[in-house]
Amino acid sequence: MNDWHSWAAIAVLIGAYTLIISEKxxxxxAALGGAALMLAIGATDDKSAFYSTGSGIDWNVIFLLMGMMMIVGVLKKTGMFEYLAIWAVKKARAKPFRVMVMLxxxxxLTSALLDNVTTVLLIAPVTLLVCERLALPAAPFLIAEVFASNIGGTATLVGDPPNIIIAxxxxxxxxxxxTQLAPLSAVLTVVLVLLCRVMFRKSFLYDEERAAEIMTLEEREAIENPRLLVQGLIVLVLVVAGFVLHPVLHYEPSIVALLGAGLLVAISTVETGEVLAEVEWPTLAFFAGLxxxxxxxxxxxxxxxxSKALAHVIGGNELSGSMVLLGSSAVLSGIVDNIPYVATMAPITADLVHSMGGSGGHVMWWALALGADLGGNATAIGASANVVVLGIAERNxxxxxxxxxxxxxxxxTAVTVAISAAYVWLRCFALA
Incomplete structure (x- = not known):
């Protein structure tokens, strides 16, 4: 930290984050300007920024997003999202809070099976249409879905990218x-529903006329291109299967998404330019800068x-160490994207586990996973799903x-992390 590059890099990051937060x-x-300054002052270089897997642009994330955005762009042309929107509203009897609970x-659930970014790419268009039909503000529903995606993604190895790194x-x-995190994820989902009932209570305005109008709609009439819908769904199922079979196929999710997008463009009649126009290019550029x-x-x-300072504070006490790691990970993951944070903390956590010894050392990994995954909900740039949804909302x-x-x-974040701390203590220490 004696190198002036370190302090200059901190100053650039603080400046960029200040501009992002202030929305000046x-x-x-702000992100691309900050990235340019980092390169200009020599805090990083072209090799580290563009080619390093540890400190450069995570191209797997970029191309996963691009591939899924292309697939979603094709599916939007089929009327599938309109169909799902009408179906969801009718099932919820057009009651806004019921709609939010359903979403x-x-x-x-979907974020536990897929990754949370893919999930919000699929759910957000449906949400926008639902809110349009019911004349409701979309922001509360989209924000609630982001929280749900990060909580649901905590449940499984494939649900959130940090979990893959930890595993x-x-x-x-x-x-x-x-077995360790899915039960907690289910509890936190219920807690989220209760929190949303309070936080967004002013948004649940019931319009009887609109509700009656929607209940008379026939969702099947929304499907505009049945053939394209079948093609899109087949490709989507293949892509999801590719995600799930990653341990067997050894294809990265980004490769699976790009293969699926390429296949769908090749077999459908949709123009390539139309598909590429659906990609959220500003969102991808923001990720690159970040x-x-x-x-x-x-x-x-x-x-x-x-990270070393944190490791020094933790020492060799498992209980206090896991609590410190959980809390600090939640705070830092709200400021720094949780993917590079976990990539940096993983080797340090491994050293801590090794020094503590025994199977009980796994509690440190669960603390890191919970802090990073749930801490991503804290701010608008804490997790990839957050940034993606903000981009979709702005575009619409x-x-x-x-x-x-x-x-x-x-x-x-405060409520879910507190419950998680109690869960870790109860399961890994009190009842162990």
């Missing part, structure tokens, strides 16, 4: 995550120093500001 300039401009549960480093299996800025802190040793002229998201995110 567009968040994409939260669907999002949480690889710790040697944990899909079943390990399922990855470069965080990578610069890794390159200059800033994040490493913070339903912008969600940084503070509009964060004021609810801080509440949800």
């Amino acid at each position: 300039i567009h968040r994409v401009a 939260i549960v669907i999002t949480a 690889s480093r710790a040697g944990l299996t899909f079943n390990d995550f399922l 990855f470069i800025m965080i990578g610069s802190l890794i390159e200059t040793g800033v994040i490493g120093e913070i 002229r339903q912008p969600i500001s940084f503070w509009q998201f964060t004021k609810y995110g801080l509440i949800v």
